[in-house]
Amino acid sequence: MRVLIVYGTTEGHTRSLCHFAARALGEAGFPTAVQPAASGRSPPVPTPYDAVILAASIHVGRYQPPLVAYAREQHEVLNAKPAAFISVSLSAAGITPPDWETCDDCIARFEHETLWTPKAVHKAAGAIRYSQYDFFKKLALKFIAAERGLPIVTSRDYDLTDYDALSRFVTGFASEVQAPR
Template identity: 65%
Template sequence: MRILMVYGTTEGHTREICNFAAARLRARDLRATVEEAGNDPGHPDPSVYDVVFLAASLHVGRYQPKLVEYARTHHAALNEKRSAFISVSLSAAGQNPHDWEGLEQCVARFTHETLWTPSAVHHAAGAIRYSQYDFFKRLAMKHIAAQRGEHTVTSRDYDLTDYNALCDFVLGFVGTPAAQPA
């Protein structure tokens, strides 16, 4: 089985999530390719793969434009095969119903813009990368965390992803039992 994972990322966490998932697939003798969505609309060609995952992170309610363009360009091929979307966001780390409604609205806008209807969607919690933020973004992120009752320290980064849930989703979607915890 050939599996493709195409991602859009801002600070690199979505790439790390895809590489993690691909490593778990390869550990089960499946061929997994990870590619960043780029300016070349034809690369990579999803039609030569059996299963395709697209992954992108939310920033101010929008996914990365290159990934949106990739999905739009390849929507016909993606709609014809087993394909899933991994939406990465900080809101997915919480339990706030308003945040989850917002996530669903963002996915709905994405599917409307791209004409792609994924067979499944997984919401993965993202990361807070204080080490990569400028002063103003660091301040804004600390404020957002505080509004949600989280105490963060700007001298460290936070990875909020539930890797076991991600692994279960990816392996389940391709039809391989998780068997062992990630």
């Protein structure tokens, strides 16, 4: 069984998560291709694959426009085959119900905008990359992190992703797709 992972990313963390997921799938015996939703060439074609995983990160309440456009363009194919979604956000690392509700609201808006309903969804905590932020974004992220009890030492970057949970999600999804019905 072959898996296609298509992603949208702003700072590169979601791309890294997708390559990690592809390695986990490969080690579990599932050949996997990873491609960006937008790369200046034609978009990835999902039809030759047995399963598809889309991944994007939330920034200011929205996912990356190229990934949203890709899901919208491919919604009929995605709805017709096993397809999952990985939503990457700091809200997924939150410790309060409002954090989780924010993530759920973004996923619901994404489903409405794209006309695609994923068969499975995983909420992955993102990263805080202070080293990549300008003064204003660093200030905003310090505020967001402090609100959620997350690290705020701006001389360091933080990866908040639970890689074991991500690996269990992608391999479990692929195994379920492959299992006889």
